[in-house]
Amino acid sequence: MPDIHARFSPSSADRLIHCPPSLVMGEQFGQESSVYAEEGTEAHSLCEYLLRKAIGGEPEDPRPGMQYYDTEMQECAEGYRDAVMEIYEQARRECGDAMICIEQRIDFSAWVKQGFGTSDCVVISSGKLFVIDFKYGKGVSVSAEDNSQLKCYALGAYSVFSPLYEINEITLVIYQPRISNYSRWSLTTEALLTWADEVLRPAAELALSGGGELSCGSWCRFCKAKAVCRKRAEENLALTRYEFANPDVLEDDEINSILAQIDDLVRWAEDVKDYALSEALRGKEWHDWKVVEGRANRKYTDDKKVAEAVTAAGFDPYEKKLLSVSAMEKFLGKKRFQEIIGCLVYRPTGKPALVSRDDKRPEMNNPSVDFA
Ligand code: SF4
Incomplete structure (x- = not known):
């Protein structure tokens, strides 16, 4: 769920650590919602609902009021529920009084003034703390390794639960089903607290006071400025x-x-x-630029009337087309898709793309080099 009102929110921690002034710079701009953000919020509500049901609760079903709900969202949320339940069941086997917290408000103000957020899920058992985050986006693959957002949640959870549980190891988990990304990374409590004191606290002080140096990097992508x-x-x-x-x-x-x-x-x-x-x-006048109407294709004013008119004239107005692979998967759902046509789907060789050497994909065989 989005972190509302916190100036230094966990989701912006990575950017603010790298570029503290981006906090004050970004505050000049409003919070703009997007289709992706709304879709993500709905997917999170579904995850919360399924997870609360799985642990025996009777939550209200959010699906009737959802705008973006579909089979893909259902399957992603079920996958998340199963992944979390696996961690929770394992924790319960190891520790009788293991605990799970869903959509838990997290306060890490011991390190960052007014620092708080909402964690998707936290599981605590003797010696271990798990922070699990669901990502519905598919544009950027998110790694759990050294993830500042999850470390902020871990700090908040540690503050609350360390008097009750001995916590030595913290595992951060990212579940990002739409790009098959399941990332897990562990650190010691000591390492987390050292990071909080030496990296997070000083960066937050700079950010909240408008200080620090501007610094560009991948984090700029999420900066409002x-x-x-x-x-x-x-x-x-x-x-x-x-x-x-x-x-x-x-x-x-x-x-x-x-x-x-x-x-x-x-x-x-x-x-x-x-x-x-x-x-x-919004009305701003740019000196040398103006807004014009872009090119647009012709459209029917009324599809139904067009179909009736063409049929009446003795023609068939419809074309029958096979759904694309992704549309078919969305339509049938992942499991049924596999069962019915899994063996009829293949992945052709992709178009060659030039990427940096640290990209995880293996290098393509170059036929002209092979031939030479
Ligand atoms: S665009 Fe990049 S460098 Fe500029 S304020 Fe934002 S995060 Fe910092």
Whole structure:
């Protein structure tokens, strides 16, 4: 669930640790909701509902009021419930009074002034604490390793439960079903507390007071100031001022350096364009720019009347098309999809893509190199 009102929220911890001034800079911009955020909120409500039912509660079913509910969401939430229950059952086998907290408000203000948030799920047993987070997004794969958001939840849970349970080991878990990402990472309580004192607390003090240095990186993607931040603009525009050794032809090393920055550059350029358009639609006048109507395809005013008219004229107005693989999977649900047509689905070789060497995918065989 989104962390409402906290200035230094767990979900922004990674960015604020890397770039403390982004807190105050971002506060000039409102909180804009998106389809993805609303869909994620609904998926979280379903996860909460299924999990509360699984542990014997009688929660209210949120599905009747949902806008984005479908088989995919149901399967993802069931998968999350099963993954959490597996951890909880194991904890109960190891410790008679293991505990599970669902959608628990977490307070880590002992390290960050007014720091709080809501954790999807926390499981506590003797010696162990699990912090489990459900991610419904599929744009960015989230790793549990050294995850600042989950470490903030772990701190809050540790504050509450350490007087009752001895906690030596903390395991952070990310369950991100739509891209088959299940990430787990453990650290000692001592390491968590050292991080809280040496990294989190000083970064939060800087962020909350508007201090610190601007710093660009992957975290900019979630910054509200990303389109207008001068530091980010300067870093991206620096590429265009690149002083090339040979004025006419790029050397291999130069292409290498450009490739390393090009994704950030494209993302930044899109952010600036999106921001400028949304401001113009709010009434802002840009000196050399204006809003015009984009190209649009012709559409029927009334589908039903068109179908009736064409049928009456003796033609068939419909085409019958096989659903795409993802649409079919969504339609049938993952299990039925596997049962019915799993053996009829294959993955063709993808189009070659140039990615950095640290990408996890294996290098493709290059037929021209093989031939040579
Ligand atoms: S865009 Fe990046 S560098 Fe600029 S304030 Fe945001 S996080 Fe910091």
